[in-house]
Amino acid sequence: MMNLESLKLSSLSENHCGILRQSSNTRPVIWIIEEYGVRAVVKDFSTSKFFYRNIIGRFLIWREHKAYKQLRGLKGIPACYGVIDGLALALEEIPGQPLKKRNKNIKLSGTFFDDLKNIVDSFHRRGLAHSDLKNGANVLVGYNGLPYIVDWSASLSEKECKFFPMNRIYRRFVLDDYFAIIKLKMRYVPETLTPEEKRKYTQQSYIERSVRGIRDRLRKIFKKMV
Ligand SMILES: Nc1ncnc2c1ncn2[C@@H]1O[C@H](COP(=O)(O)OP(=O)(O)OP(=O)(O)O)[C@@H](O)[C@H]1O
Numbered sequence: 001m002m003n004l005e006s007l008k009l010s011s012l013s014e015n016h017c018g019i020l021r022q023s024s025n026t027r028p029v030i031w032i033i034e035e036y037g038v039r040a041v042v043k044d045f046s047t048s049k050f051f052y053r054n055i056i057g058r059f060l061i062w063r064e065h066k067a068y069k070q071l072r073g074l075k076g077i078p079a080c081y082g083v084i085d086g087l088a089l090a091l092e093e094i095p096g097q098p099l100k101k102r103n104k105n106i107k108l109s110g111t112f113f114d115d116l117k118n119i120v121d122s123f124h125r126r127g128l129a130h131s132d133l134k135n136g137a138n139v140l141v142g143y144n145g146l147p148y149i150v151d152w153s154a155s156l157s158e159k160e161c162k163f164f165p166m167n168r169i170y171r172r173f174v175l176d177d178y179f180a181i182i183k184l185k186m187r188y189v190p191e192t193l194t195p196e197e198k199r200k201y202t203q204q205s206y207i208e209r210s211v212r213g214i215r216d217r218l219r220k221i222f223k224k225m226v
């Protein structure tokens with residue numbers, strides 16, 4: 001655990017151990033800090049512009065914190081140490097690397113995707129859909145070789161989705177989480193896909209391509225109009 005009382009956002013830049021990622025227009029800074037030998041990752045909107053920081057930033061931190069409270073104690077999810085000044089979220093650091101496209105050469109253990117599926121099952125049982133697992137940046141491979149899932153700002157809670165059309169959207173997001181596993185398997189260990197998974201992959205890629213096609217055509221029409 002980490003004591004956040006003494007942490008001030010304004011002094012993070014002096015006391016931090018490092019920056020994992022600089023902030024951009026829409027994205028928070030990600031710090032790595034250390035206190036009494038405990039390392040934490042801090043996702044921090046305090047350097048964003050006024051409106052973005054106070055409207056979007058606060059909202060996203062509040063959403064993500066809420067999700068972490070619902071996930072507390074689950075294997076494969078970092079512990080959440082809390083919120084600082086409403087603008088930053090402190091998390092247990094998971095030393096390792098994300099399953100990004102450029103990390104295509106990571107060697108994954110034979111049970112990696114089974115473990116990942118167990119984590120996905122476990123947060124669905126808690127009534128939460130992640131909805132942003134597809135590109136892999138939010139799936140970390142720990143130095144212990146095990147999967148971890150971060151970035152819950154776009155997650156959806158089943159409790160908030162009781163009625164149409166939200167209940168349908170929630171179902172869709174749950175399915176998307178499973179589809180994300182297939183997509184990542186296709187990238188890292190395509191030889192382990194079952195025929196059923198291959199079928200889903202082909203079908204879903206077709207749907208995604210069609211949606212993209214329609215979107216691109218609409219964009220062209222729209223451009224001509226303005
Ligand atoms: N607890 C953690 N331990 C280690 N690394 C982390 C942790 N949390 C986040 N990271 C790293 O920081 C990156 C960005 O974090 P996160 O996805 O939560 O922020 P984001 O602003 O939503 O980013 P993006 O817009 O790229 O999805 C992750 O891809 C991961 O590499």
Ligand SMILES: [Mg+2]
Nearest residue numbers: 137138150151
């Ligand atoms: Mg992310």
